[in-house]
Amino acid sequence: MKRAETAHPAGEIELKLALPAPDPAALAQRLARLPLLARRKASTQRLHTIYYDTPAQDLRKQRVALRLRRVGSEARPRWVQTLKTAGAEDSALSQRGEWEVPVPGAALKRGVLKDTPWSQLDPDGAIFRALQPCFVTTFQRTSWTVRRRNGSVVEVALDIGHIEAGDRRSPICELELELLAGPPQALFDLAQLIARDIAVLPASQSKAQRGYALAQGVSDMPQRAQPPAPGAKLPVAQAAQGVLRESFSQFTANLLALRHSDEAEVAHQARVGWRRFRSACRLFRTALPADAPPPSRLPLQPLLTFLGELRDLDVARIDTLPPLAAAYAAGDPQRAQAWQAMEASLLQATTLARKAVRFALQAPAVGAALLATTQWIEGLSALPPAGSADAAPPEPLTRWARQRVAHVRRQLKRALKQAPSPAQQHRLRILAKRQRYAIEALRPLLPKKRTERWHQQATDLQTTLGATRDLMQASMLATTLEANRGLSEFLRGVAVGRERPGG
Numbered sequence: 001m002k003r004a005e006t007a008h009p010a011g012e013i014e015l016k017l018a019l020p021a022p023d024p025a026a027l028a029q030r031l032a033r034l035p036l037l038a039r040r041k042a043s044t045q046r047l048h049t050i051y052y053d054t055p056a057q058d059l060r061k062q063r064v065a066l067r068l069r070r071v072g073s074e075a076r077p078r079w080v081q082t083l084k085t086a087g088a089e090d091s092a093l094s095q096r097g098e099w100e101v102p103v104p105g106a107a108l109k110r111g112v113l114k115d116t117p118w119s120q121l122d123p124d125g126a127i128f129r130a131l132q133p134c135f136v137t138t139f140q141r142t143s144w145t146v147r148r149r150n151g152s153v154v155e156v157a158l159d160i161g162h163i164e165a166g167d168r169r170s171p172i173c174e175l176e177l178e179l180l181a182g183p184p185q186a187l188f189d190l191a192q193l194i195a196r197d198i199a200v201l202p203a204s205q206s207k208a209q210r211g212y213a214l215a216q217g218v219s220d221m222p223q224r225a226q227p228p229a230p231g232a233k234l235p236v237a238q239a240a241q242g243v244l245r246e247s248f249s250q251f252t253a254n255l256l257a258l259r260h261s262d263e264a265e266v267a268h269q270a271r272v273g274w275r276r277f278r279s280a281c282r283l284f285r286t287a288l289p290a291d292a293p294p295p296s297r298l299p300l301q302p303l304l305t306f307l308g309e310l311r312d313l314d315v316a317r318i319d320t321l322p323p324l325a326a327a328y329a330a331g332d333p334q335r336a337q338a339w340q341a342m343e344a345s346l347l348q349a350t351t352l353a354r355k356a357v358r359f360a361l362q363a364p365a366v367g368a369a370l371l372a373t374t375q376w377i378e379g380l381s382a383l384p385p386a387g388s389a390d391a392a393p394p395e396p397l398t399r400w401a402r403q404r405v406a407h408v409r410r411q412l413k414r415a416l417k418q419a420p421s422p423a424q425q426h427r428l429r430i431l432a433k434r435q436r437y438a439i440e441a442l443r444p445l446l447p448k449k450r451t452e453r454w455h456q457q458a459t460d461l462q463t464t465l466g467a468t469r470d471l472m473q474a475s476m477l478a479t480t481l482e483a484n485r486g487l488s489e490f491l492r493g494v495a496v497g498r499e500r501p502g503g
Contacts, residue, residue: 013095013179015187017200017371020259020361024160024173027198028142031158036193040144045071047161049137051211052108054130062121065208066131068108079103083116084208090249092202092371093184093378135165135211139172145180146190152182154190163207165215174203188375192368200367201256202374204249220261222269223253225276229444232398239397240284241380243441247276248377252370258357264314267357271311274304279437283404287395294376299369303360310353316474317346320467321491328490338484345481401445408435409454412461425465432462471495 021027031037049069053059059066065084070077085097099116103109110128113119122128139161146154155178163170175194177187194200205213213219228246230239250273257266281294297304321343329336360366412431418424435458439451475491 011096012098013093013184013187015093015177015191016203016206017092017175017177017191017194017367018203018256019158019173019175020199020201020358021173022362024171027160027173028158030198031142031144031156031194034194034197036146036190037144037156040146042142042144045141045143046073047071047137047139047141047159049207050133051135051137051208052131053134054127055132056130057134057212058127058130060208060212064117064121065206066108067208068103068106070106077106079105081109081112083113083118084206085117086206090204090253091245091378092204092252092374093187094204094206135163135215137161137163137172137207137211148182148186150182150186152186152189153180154178154182154186155180156190156194163211163214165211168214168217168219170210170214170219172207175200184378188371191371195364195368195371197364198367199362199364200371201361202252202370203256204253205256220257220263220266222263222265223250223257223273224269225250225272225440227440227443230397230442232396232445234397236284236287236395236397236400237380239442240280240287241377243280243284244277244377244380247273247280248373249273251277252374255361255370258354259361262354264311264318267307267310267314267354271307274307275433276437276441279434280441282434283408283438283441286404287400288380292376292379295369295372297369299365302363303357303366306353306356306360310350310357312473312477313346313350313353315470316477317343317350320470320474321346324491324494328487335484335486338487342478342481342484342487346477349477349481398445401442402447405435405438405442405446405451405454408438412458425468429462429465429469432458432465436462468495 019027028042032042047069049067051065051067053066063086065082065086067082067084069080069082071080072078079102080100081103082098082100084099086094097117099113101112103112108128108131110125113128118128139159141157141159143155143157146156148154155176157176157178159172159174159176161172163172177190179187191200210219213221226246228242230242234242251270252273254266254270254273258270278297325336325339328339408431412428412435415424415428415431436455439446439455439458443451471491472495475488475495478488478491
């Protein structure tokens with residue numbers, strides 16, 4: 001038996017793309033026909049991978065993955081042990097440490113981890129002794145090596161299969177572009193060529209992260225905001241990149257979950273992620289280069305419209321209307337029947353709206369736009385600060401943050417003094433959201449008592465205005481769905497009677 005070798009230090013730069021294709025089995029053929037890959041030989045492997053961790057999930061907490069992979073058939077296997085470390089960023093573009101070595105059989109070998117970060121993670125071997133299998137992946141990998149005239153070399157790998165944890169399964173259908181030579185820009189160049197013809201979605205979760213989620217029963221759950229905590233010494237542009245990356249990741253993670261989940265909160269958090277991202281673009285625009293604006297959102301507009309329609313239907317069906325049912329029916333069987341008919345129409349419309357969102361995700365233009373935004377965010381760290389000479393000292397982040405939040409606060413205060421109107425109510429709601437999101441993004445840098453008071457005021461204003469808006473929207477939906485005329489008038493009356501916020 002061949003003696004196991006010591007793992008050599010390595011790393012990988014990779015761009016991960018989920019593929020929302022209705023027919024995964026046909027993807028390899030479609031990819032092979034693309035001009036980029038048509039004259040390149042594909043290789044195919046069957047990969048079965050076991051991921052290990054302790055019962056307390058010590059590796060997951062350290063963002064470390066340890067796996068044992070069988071390459072080939074059960075009859076003639078080759079085994080490879082791999083240790084991976086990950087950075088803190090949530091992005092489809094990842095840079096990880098990777099230590100990989102062949103091992104003689106289907107068992108982990110501690111000795112090959114000697115010259116890796118494992119020595120610091122587990123100096124006495126206690127973690128290694130507690131390791132046990134926690135989930136497995138089984139998939140077929142079809143890969144192409146793309147060498148280009150600029151000297152870049154990229155491996156394009158299509159993975160189709162599944163993750164399995166106990167009796168739970170989750171499909172794998174993704175594209176991994178790994179940089180073998182050249183700059184990271186080469187990954188985006190190739191991805192955009194693929195995205196012209198095949199729908200893609202930037203995916204920040206690794207197979208290991210998805211496996212842990214599956215094992216815990218939280219796959220396709222809503223991804224809520226997790227604002228980074230920028231340090232006071234961080235350059236403004238770097239703080240902007242962190243905030244933009246996290247909010248856009250929230251948006252795309254919930255889009256990925258929407259492919260399989262019918263939970264209303266997933267659609268809601270997708271919209272929250274998009275609003276937080278747009279708000280962050282506005283918040284940091286003075287700190288970003290004017291000649292490198294974010295990509296156009298026009299290709300995303302159909303998706304955003306469908307998302308908005310789905311969210312309006314969910315809110316009406318789940319939140320706004322149920323508390324009013326008894327007041328409308330008032331013991332009248334005919335009125336109760338009319339209400340039930342409206343609820344059935346809302347449910348049918350919601351199902352159609354969710355299908356529209358999923359159909360929009362299969363449009364190549366949507367994936368290309370999401371990919372372009374990912375590339376823009378990742379490129380911000382390479383750009384010079386806006387409007388400043390190379391020798392100019394960077395503006396302190398704390399002072400900049402306080403000035404920007406105060407600016408947003410002044411805008412909201414001025415708007416509160418203006419005469420109320422439907423248009424003004426809409427503007428107030430937008431400004432309240434901007435103040436809330438700005439404070440949440442920059443909270444560690446702001447004076448606590450004052451900004452918490454401002455945050456609560458913005459939240460209360462947004463909630464009050466949102467409730468009124470939701471009632472009006474529910475009334476319009478009832479009319480659109482040809483609900484009983486009396487029912488529609490009842491909803492309009494409730495909305496008009498709702499007290500408006502003061503100045």
